[in-house]
Amino acid sequence: MKTKAELPECPVATTVAMIGSKWKLLIIRNLLARPWRFSELQKSLEGISQKVLTDSLRSMEADGIVVRTVYAEVPPRVEYSLSELGESMRPIIGAMEAWGKSYQSMAGEA
Numbered sequence: 203m204k205t206k207a208e209l210p211e212c213p214v215a216t217t218v219a220m221i222g223s224k225w226k227l228l229i230i231r232n233l234l235a236r237p238w239r240f241s242e243l244q245k246s247l248e249g250i251s252q253k254v255l256t257d258s259l260r261s262m263e264a265d266g267i268v269v270r271t272v273y274a275e276v277p278p279r280v281e282y283s284l285s286e287l288g289e290s291m292r293p294i295i296g297a298m299e300a301w302g303k304s305y306q307s308m309a310g311e312a
Contacts, residue, residue, distance in 0.1 A: 203266040220265055221291065225250055225258050230288065231295055233268065237283035262288070 209216045262268040267288040273279040
């Protein structure tokens with residue numbers, strides 16, 4: 203998790219710094235539904251490379267948004283889920299979904 207000194211002064215800029223990439227938003231969208239395995243996430247996010255997914259998950263884990271759970275099985279199983287902090291983004295993603303639906307319906311009328 204970043205320190206206050208590492209964060210931008212503006213609260214909107216702080217939010218953008220945490221989840222501002224297209225892929226991070228879509229990863230969070232998926233994780234709001236349930237925990238996912240890496241391969242499931244990669245298949246569900248058309249166009250994402252393995253490196254970008256790995257980097258995004260590591261970054262969100264370091265920021266305290268995502269929890270990585272390793273199960274002691276053979277073969278090992280790893281799942282990603284949202285932390286309490288990540289879950290607190292549910293209203294943000296919900297508002298984005300509502301705005302997107304509204305925009306899509308207006309675009310259909312034009």
